[in-house]
Amino acid sequence: MLDLKRVLAAAPRKPDGTPLEELLTPWGEALLQGEESPEPLHPHPQFARDSFVCLEGMWDYAIVDAPEAATARRDVPAPATWDGTIRVPFSPEAPLSGVGRQLQPRQLLWYRLRTACPAVGAGQRLILHFEAVDWACRCIVNGCEVGGHTGGYMPFSFDITEEAATGGAQLEVQLCVWDPSDSGVQLRGKQRLQRGGIWYTAQSGIWQTPWLEAVPNVHLRQARILPDPDGEMLQIIATANAPSEVPLQVRVFADGGLVAEGQATATEPFPALLQKEREFDQAISVAVPVSRPRLWSPDDPFLYQLELTLGTDRVRSYCAFRTVAVQAGADGLPRFFLNHQPLFIRGVLDQGYWPDGLMTAPSTEAMTHDITAMKDAGFNLLRKHIKVEQDRWYYLCDKLGMLVWQDMVSGGGPLSPWHSSYKPTLFRNSWTTKADTAPRDWRHLSADSADYRAEWLATCVLTVRYLENHPSVVIWGLFNEGWGQFDARAATEIVEFIDPTRPIDATSGWYDQGVGHFFSVHNYFRPQEVFRQPAPRRAFVVSEFGGISFPVPGHCALKTQYGYGTAHSPEEFAVALREALSQMDALEAEGLAGFVYTQLSDVEEETNGLLTYDRRVNKMDAGAPDAARS
Known part of the structure; x- marks a missing residue:
């Protein structure tokens, strides 16, 4: 009943617009007090190279009125003056950003970072990564537009090698963001400009880590990791901008010791489930037998460490062996199964x-x-x-x-x-x-x-x-x-x-x-x-x-x-x-x-x-x- x-x-x-009481988590409080945080974890621990430059910290910002913001963001010039600084990756609406302003649908949010340009060796490319920006943006590096992105929850990146070279030892990154929030139809989750009840404060702009990475000219772009515990096999299907004769080497480690390895060169046709970013991208599939793999579960979250090597490019990763399914239990009723055992x-x-x-x-x-x-x-x-x-x-x-x-x-x-x-x-x-x-x-x-x-x-x-x-x-x-x-x-x-x-x-x-x-x-x-x-x-x-x-x-x-x-x-x-x-x-x-x-x-x-x-x-x-x- x-x-x-x-x-x-x-x-x-109905929302009444009452201001929120200021609440700080222990970690937010430590950040505001200037306490040193541990060495930053790589933004992608499952696809990590040995060196990266985290761009979290204080950036310049400006919020600019733009009645036609949806179209103006594509070509409007950067502001002549800036409103102050913002702590990235916190949105201007978040207290930890230091801004405390709500971006409106008819406004544009500008960011600017001036920093030392990382050393880029001969035969390397410099990649600028954004883990997430809400919602639509365009990026300018050293005065040159390098691209844009739409969508508030997915990572994206730009190759800025040529643009970075024009600035010598300095790098200037500008980002122009437009976010219609719930005045639009785009994906936005629980965000609302008028929060209340089950709807929360709308946020905008950079809200996950931006970072830089130098990669070899020939490098891995992505890798699908497909462990098969029943078949005692690990398959890696990677995308690389590599000549077809360059092999991908895969090494599998457990408890610090090498347990398996294998290698292969490019295969055709290109798998439909991989993203082909360039016409010269190659797909490489490597199958590595792993005898009696140790199964991952909440009680034993065992991870195998991986090393993927393509020419001079080396990526650290990890994987786990486990199966999930819905199937009939001993009582004949459908149950959730982990590693062929029912789990409530x-x-x-x-x-x-x-x-x-x-x-x-x-x-x-x-x-x-x-x-x-x-x-x-x-x-x-x-x-x-x-x-x-x-x-x-x-x-x-x-x-x-x-x-x-x-x-x-x-x-x-x-x-x-x-x-x-x-x-x-x-x-x-x-x-x-x-x-x-x-x-x-x-x-x-x-x-x-x-x-x-x-x-x-x-x-x-x-x-x-x-x-x-x-x-x-x-x-x-x-x-x-x-x-x-x-x-x-x-x-x-x-x-x-x-x-x-x-x-x-x-x-x-x-x-x-x-x-x-x-x-x-x-x-x-x-x-x-x-x-x-x-x-x-x-x-x-x-x-x-x-x-x-x-x-x-x-x-x-x-x-x-x-x-x-x-x-x-x-x-x-x-x-x-x-x-x-x-x-x-x-x-x-x-x-x-x-x-x-x-x-x-x-x-x-x-x-x-x-x-x-x-x-x-x-x-x-x-x-x-x-x-x-x-």
Whole structure:
């Protein structure tokens, strides 16, 4: 039976614009106090060369009014004067940036960095990398435009060898950014210019690490890492701008010792699942036998170290051997399997937001804290919610043994309150009866923009390719609660073609289309049970539930709170949480394959986290207010 009292208490409220209380995480506080941080981790630990130059730090910035910003960004000149400095990679809206300004849709955000140009030897190229910029940008180096990029969540790079040479020992990088936020239809996740409830402060610009890298003229561009534990084989399929006769050598290490090696030269035809950046790119496939590989799991997150060598180019990487699938368990019911053994998913929803950095974690240590806190509490999976995280985060999950359920990022037009919230909340039968293939359906689900649909499909493909080498990533989530949903069947077929090794949650929450590997529901307002599902039978998961609000005084961003039911003391919260998790554990015997509890931390008005927004209080500890970490 629907709990109407709980529904009414959780009804969306109109944002009132109340300023957020300033909250700092321990790592943000240390950054502002100038404490030295450890040596920066490579932005891509799975594709790392020995030397790189991190460009995090203070850049010049300017926010410029531009009524026609969408087109002006392509050719408007840099400003004559600058507003001040910004701490990169934090967005201007994030407190750690030192700016504290909200970029508007009719404004442009300019960046400028003047720095020493790294030494580039004969036979080398200089590559400028941006891990993520929200949303559209163009880049200028030493006065010469080197390219642009559109999309807020994927990494991109520019070869700036010739442009850098014109500046002698100095390098000047300028970046012009336009971000329409939720006034547009582009992918944006939980960001809104008018935050409130389940929607968070919009951010813009550079929000992940920029960096420089010198590479040989002949070098590796990317590598697909395909471990096969059952076949005791590791296959590497690499892209390189190399003559066909240059071999790729692969060496595999475990516990510091060499366990296997192999080499091969370019193959034809070029595999469709690799990105061919240049006409002269070559594809090289190397198969290396690995006898009796040690399997990766949350209990034993064992990583093999790899060394890929192509001519003078040497890349450090790693891999893990594991299998994931959805198949029938001993009771005949569909279950999630890891390494051919059933594993009950005990997950937590992870928004990836921080009070001082917004979508940017204050440090690697901060990301490690979140992962280990959830693992110590007995959870084995994080559902990265409607956000693609920086590559370092996935490396930490690989290293620490935390499974990842990866959502795709949503966007599109304004949400219909009826179709996105009220109808599925009140009428459970709507979860399996609404289609998503016609223009009328797309209008209901905020997906009627052709530009949005094209960007969603392109970014979905790029996300799978970007993250497919990470052993921690075990599930792809495509659409959430109908938001921006369109033709989930076709999307599922595309992802299955790109990556046949991972199960797919096609529609998390509602508006199921009978595809994918899960019947995935959100249940905040009804008694927990294993619901009957339409054919074909898939693994049943409650991919969101719980959300018990417990505001801890002194650790809240707002005086108002949002959640699904409220606890008024640490003891009351502990009892409610224990009961909620115990109910889910008991349903495993009835066919539940797993659950995802809402959520890892408080976020702005939401106070339904297991940790406070500033990460200083773990609410799962008895006497939580006395357990503050500083």
